[in-house]
Amino acid sequence: MQLTRPLLSGLAGILLAAVTAALLVLVPGQATAGTHHARHHVARTHHRHHVHRAHRHHHRRHHRRHPRRVTTTFTIATFNILGSQHTVRPGGWGPGSVRARVTAKALERRGIDVMGLQEVQEDQLRVLEHHMHGYRFWPGTRLGYPGVPLQIGWSTWKFRRLHAGWIRTPFDHQHRPVPWVKLRDLRNHRTLYVVDLHNSAGPQERSRDAATGKEVRLIRALRSHHRPVFALGDANEKREFFCKVVGKTDLRAANGGSVRHGRCRAPRHPRIDWILGSGPVRFTHYRHDKGFGVRRASDHDLVRARVVMETVRPRRHARHQHRHQHRHQHRHHHRRH
Numbered sequence: 001m002q003l004t005r006p007l008l009s010g011l012a013g014i015l016l017a018a019v020t021a022a023l024l025v026l027v028p029g030q031a032t033a034g035t036h037h038a039r040h041h042v043a044r045t046h047h048r049h050h051v052h053r054a055h056r057h058h059h060r061r062h063h064r065r066h067p068r069r070v071t072t073t074f075t076i077a078t079f080n081i082l083g084s085q086h087t088v089r090p091g092g093w094g095p096g097s098v099r100a101r102v103t104a105k106a107l108e109r110r111g112i113d114v115m116g117l118q119e120v121q122e123d124q125l126r127v128l129e130h131h132m133h134g135y136r137f138w139p140g141t142r143l144g145y146p147g148v149p150l151q152i153g154w155s156t157w158k159f160r161r162l163h164a165g166w167i168r169t170p171f172d173h174q175h176r177p178v179p180w181v182k183l184r185d186l187r188n189h190r191t192l193y194v195v196d197l198h199n200s201a202g203p204q205e206r207s208r209d210a211a212t213g214k215e216v217r218l219i220r221a222l223r224s225h226h227r228p229v230f231a232l233g234d235a236n237e238k239r240e241f242f243c244k245v246v247g248k249t250d251l252r253a254a255n256g257g258s259v260r261h262g263r264c265r266a267p268r269h270p271r272i273d274w275i276l277g278s279g280p281v282r283f284t285h286y287r288h289d290k291g292f293g294v295r296r297a298s299d300h301d302l303v304r305a306r307v308v309m310e311t312v313r314p315r316r317h318a319r320h321q322h323r324h325q326h327r328h329q330h331r332h333h334h335r336r337h
Contacts, residue, residue: 055122
């Protein structure tokens with residue numbers, strides 16, 4: 001048999017194919033190394049993706065279970081500014097309008113955010129509104145002359161008024177409005193109520209008792225909305241007022257004291273001017289201020305304190321879920337009826 005060039009080329013191809021096949025059989029791992037590497041890369045990528053999804057799911061569940069706490073801080077005060085009618089005659093005190101300018105500077109200098117003022121007269125109110133540009137007052141003159149003596153003021157860069165109202169209580173052989181407002185914190189939208197009060201002085205015990213009873217009922221009505229309530233004012237009573245109000249509500253005095261199991265422990269050295277609050281509230285830096293401007297403005301101290309109010313804001317998912325359940329219940333009730 002004669003070996004031609006085409007025949008030799010064919011035999012060489014067959015021999016090369018046989019050698020290659022033998023090598024693949026002897027070393028199988030080399031043939032599939034690329035495949036194993038690719039499979040390992042896919043598995044590792046899938047594992048990472050699964051772990052990331054599990055961590056993200058756990059993170060979401062953690063936030064759903066733990067609502068976010070919201071803290072509101074502000075300075076609150078009560079001040080009997082000594083009405084103009086008390087200093088009409090010549091004496092040691094200046095005219096009411098002059099003292100009102102001193103009062104405005106004293107309040108602004110101390111950074112008071114919420115205040116309850118007593119014994120305000122129309123000329124003093126005009127001065128306060130003119131000089132305290134960053135504040136609003138309720139009721140102003142909206143309730144007529146009987147409503148002017150008690151004014152609630154708040155800083156407009158800190159709070160916005162949502163609602164307001166009043167009740168009538170006896171005071172010095174007459175009846176006049178006791179105002180309240182509902183305020184919203186502009187930063188975190190938390191809301192609170194403020195009541196400003198002033199009870200009769202001197203031997204008018206029955207008048208004070210009647211007024212305190214109505215004020216307690218107002219505080220309890222406002223607390224039924226589950227919002228913090230602050231009561232500010234000149235009660236013209238010390239231990240008796242504290243024991244009645246704190247004993248019949250959940251208010252606490254900024255200067256301490258307690259009522260437990262029917263036993264009343266008034267604060268040490270109580271005064272007739274009070275700051276009380278209820279709800280998730282803590283008071284700090286309480287003081288009776290006799291400093292800059294106060295002694296020139298009034299015969300009362302400027303009583304002030306720092307408020308730390310912590311509330312729980314539900315997570316967005318929880319709020320949406322609550323709204324969805326409410327809508328579903330409303331639709332179901334509508335279909336049934």
